[in-house]
Amino acid sequence: MAGFVTHLESAIDGTHLEAEQIQTLHEGRPLWVRYDLEAVGAALTKENVARRTNSMWRYRELLPAPWGEEVTLGEGMSPLLACPRLGAQFGLENLWIKDESQLPTGSFKSRGLSMALSMARHFGIQRVAIPTAGNAGGATAAYAARAGIEAFVFMPEDTPVINQYEARSLGAHVYLVNGLINDCARIVREGKSAMDWFDLSTLKEPYRIEGKKTMGLELAEQFQWELPDVILYPTGGGTGLIGMWKAFHELLALGWLRSDKMPRMVSVQSAGCEPIARAYRNEERFADPHENAHTCASGLRVPVAVGDFMILDAVRQSGGIAISVDDGQIPAWTNQASAAEGISVCPETGACLGALKSLRKKGWIQPNERVVVFNTGALQKYLEVMQLPTTKLPFIDLNQEIDFDFIEQVSVSES
Numbered sequence: 001m002a003g004f005v006t007h008l009e010s011a012i013d014g015t016h017l018e019a020e021q022i023q024t025l026h027e028g029r030p031l032w033v034r035y036d037l038e039a040v041g042a043a044l045t046k047e048n049v050a051r052r053t054n055s056m057w058r059y060r061e062l063l064p065a066p067w068g069e070e071v072t073l074g075e076g077m078s079p080l081l082a083c084p085r086l087g088a089q090f091g092l093e094n095l096w097i098k099d100e101s102q103l104p105t106g107s108f109k110s111r112g113l114s115m116a117l118s119m120a121r122h123f124g125i126q127r128v129a130i131p132t133a134g135n136a137g138g139a140t141a142a143y144a145a146r147a148g149i150e151a152f153v154f155m156p157e158d159t160p161v162i163n164q165y166e167a168r169s170l171g172a173h174v175y176l177v178n179g180l181i182n183d184c185a186r187i188v189r190e191g192k193s194a195m196d197w198f199d200l201s202t203l204k205e206p207y208r209i210e211g212k213k214t215m216g217l218e219l220a221e222q223f224q225w226e227l228p229d230v231i232l233y234p235t236g237g238g239t240g241l242i243g244m245w246k247a248f249h250e251l252l253a254l255g256w257l258r259s260d261k262m263p264r265m266v267s268v269q270s271a272g273c274e275p276i277a278r279a280y281r282n283e284e285r286f287a288d289p290h291e292n293a294h295t296c297a298s299g300l301r302v303p304v305a306v307g308d309f310m311i312l313d314a315v316r317q318s319g320g321i322a323i324s325v326d327d328g329q330i331p332a333w334t335n336q337a338s339a340a341e342g343i344s345v346c347p348e349t350g351a352c353l354g355a356l357k358s359l360r361k362k363g364w365i366q367p368n369e370r371v372v373v374f375n376t377g378a379l380q381k382y383l384e385v386m387q388l389p390t391t392k393l394p395f396i397d398l399n400q401e402i403d404f405d406f407i408e409q410v411s412v413s414e415s
């Protein structure tokens with residue numbers, strides 16, 4: 001393979017596997033992509049990176065895709081926004097949001113799927129399939145269209161309606177399933193020989209992590225190569241958190257970080273689906289499936305994660321924590337954060353803000369610590385959450401006289 005990839009490595013037992021052929025899982029568990037970091041360090045400087053294209057491909061020496069063959073829509077280099085007003089509401093002096101809502105298809109899923117479809121095309125794959133809780137379906141459809149690859153998307157029937165139709169509009173074959181994402185995953189797994197498709201499920205191919213790790217590379221660069229104290233990350237399958245933790249170690253090996261202080265990684269879930277938070281509390285390395293999973297933050301509705309131990313290892317090694325929040329309060333936190341800073345905060349990130357509130361209250365986070373929350377998607381994709389009864393809009397009936405007292409009263413009650 002072009003570039004600096006040396007091999008793939010089993011995350012569960014360290015076995016080395018050949019990178020120049022299609023790989024999936026090993027012993028039912030995910031693979032790491034490994035690089036010759038010494039050679040990367042000799043070939044690349046921070047100054048080179050700073051002059052490059054404003055997308056995640058600026059870190060191409062740390063990425064597997066064959067250069068010049070990227071399947072891209074310009075993903076990455078999302079803004080890192082200081083949030084003083086929201087910070088003050090939480091008693092924090094140094095709060096930041098890395099805003100992934102502006103990426104292609106409105107979520108950070110575009111990073112992983114840009115990379116996965118680049119590699120799929122490199123290997124000559126012509127048909128892919130994915131189970132999704134929502135945003136991965138739209139991103140798969142978009143990058144498959146871009147790559148000229150046929151895509152099949154399977155999602156729970158109660159997936160947000162915009163996710164359903166965006167994937168279809170972007171050219172994928174979309175199917176609704178009366179089950180959860182793990183049931184959709186079974187369809188993809190069992191259909192492999194009948195349908196001859198490649199399974200793009202979270203962590204079942206090695207490259208989506210590499211796309212998502214660029215969130216960590218960007219964060220380091222945007223903070224002048226000094227990592228924050230705490231990172232809060234909404235966790236479904238865990239690729240984002242696992243990828244960032246990997247990225248930080250690669251930067252350490254390159255000697256690019258100005259200190260060896262690593263951030264405490266906080267994995268956030270909803271109490272309605274909290275396999276990782278529960279395994280953390282129970283001091284287990286592997287997570288039991290969460291029965292009857294439900295949450296309005298659809299990206300968190302992942303009852304079983306094949307990379308559970310990778311998430312939990314990263315959280316523990318970092319001195320972080322995995323916690324869950326009350327699902328019913330997610331819409332309120334989402335609105336609070338969106339309104340405070342003008343950022344289109346998705347419900348998954350709303351959960352992170354609930355976690356931030358409780359961790360600050362407990363003193364787990366100090367007022368002067370530098371805290372980054374990832375906004376993994378755009379609120380506009382969650383019509384169903386925006387329409388929940390607590391956020392119904394007041395109505396003006398033009399058959400009656402316009403009542404400005406009423407308009408004033410509503411504004412007062414909302415502020």
Ligand SMILES: *Cc1c(COP(=O)(O)O)cnc(C)c1O
Nearest residue numbers: 135236237238239240299376377
């Ligand atoms: C998929 C998704 C998540 C969960 O991401 P993982 O990396 O799979 O843990 C969080 N937020 C949003 C908006 C998502 O689409």
